[in-house]
Amino acid sequence: MKQFNVKKMGIACGLTGVLLYLGCIILMFSVGQKxxxxxxxxxxxxxxxxxxxxxxxxxxxxxxxxxxxxxxxWLIGASIAAFYNALTGIxxxx
Numbered sequence: 295m296k297q298f299n300v301k302k303m304g305i306a307c308g309l310t311g312v313l314l315y316l317g318c319i320i321l322m323f324s325v326g327q328k329x330x331x332x333x334x335x336x337x338x339x340x341x342x343x344x345x346x347x348x349x350x351x352x353x354x355x356x357x358x359x360x361x362x363x364x365x366x367x368w369l370i371g372a373s374i375a376a377f378y379n380a381l382t383g384i385x386x387x388x
Contacts (some may be wrong), residue, residue: 298375307371340377
């Protein structure tokens with residue numbers, strides 16, 4: 295088995311998180327508040343999201359959210375790769 299490249303795994307996970315965030319933005323714009331609430335209520339197994347859905351998100355907030363999402367998912371992906379590499383004991387190729 296091969297080792298995971300920690301940086302590449304982090305970037306792949308970060309970009310996946312950004313893709314999910316952009317999908318959420320598109321969902322909110324295309325179906326409106328009621329549709330967004332219905333979608334997340336179904337996705338979260340009936341949890342009522344009515345009181346936490348905020349539709350008036352500024353461009354600055356959306357941009358910061360994209361950056362924060364990338365960083366969070368990058369950290370998750372890099373951690374998974376690093377832990378996997380450490381636990382498998384496969385020596386790193388240089």
